Ligand SMILES: *[C@@H]1O[C@H](CO)[C@@H](O)[C@H](O)[C@H]1NC(C)=O
């Protein structure tokens with residue numbers, strides 16, 4: 071790992087920018103990436119896989135390749151709402167036009183962890199609140215508020231509150247512009263069990279995929 075970091079920083083220092091395959095598919099765990107892009111300096115080639123389930127059925131599956139900061143490599147995480155779950159993971163590779171392997175997803179863990187979060191969902195607004203709560207499980211020990219606003223191809227909004235892993239809260243991107251999709255996604259997290267963290271606000275964009283799926287499943 072250390073030598074990998076040395077190689078990476080050497081590459082960055084000499085100003086070499088990686089070229090990575092770019093693609094995005096639904097209901098698949100692989101895409102070829104017929105096009106490539108030159109990444110911003112310091113970024114690496116990343117594959118992201120996101121699976122959304124409601125009840126026991128798969129409502130969406132998305133796989134994408136592109137460039138990302140290297141701290142977003144190998145960041146498994148999940149978000150839960152009552153009856154639904156969004157899981158994702160990422161993998162990276164570090165040479166021009168390499169293919170990161172399709173990441174595996176975290177196992178479900180239904181063991182309560184003592185954290186209770188507010189939960190709600192709205193497909194008409196980028197904010198929601200009600201007095202319903204849910205018990206978090208596994209390593210989903212953060213409370214999340216996810217707000218998204220898609221501008222293109224159609225204008226729609228989504229808000230949801232539930233439980234999430236810290237890794238989801240820590241990923242940082244803000245806006246997605248891919249193909250004909252243009253959207254902003256913000257995620258604010260807090261740890262319900264510790265008042266000290268109640269003002270900890272972390273905003274980031276999440277993958278387009280899971281969210282649109284949740285949105286459509288709420289009609
Ligand atoms: C996430 O992906 C990385 C890279 O492919 C892999 O090493 C790791 O085991 C995956 N994590 C989980 C929880 O599946």
Ligand SMILES: *[C@@H]1O[C@H](CO)[C@@H](O)[C@H](O)[C@H]1NC(C)=O
Pocket residue numbers: 221222247252253
């Ligand atoms: C995305 O939509 C927003 C709001 O309409 C707009 O300000 C922004 O320029 C758009 N971005 C792209 C890349 O089209």
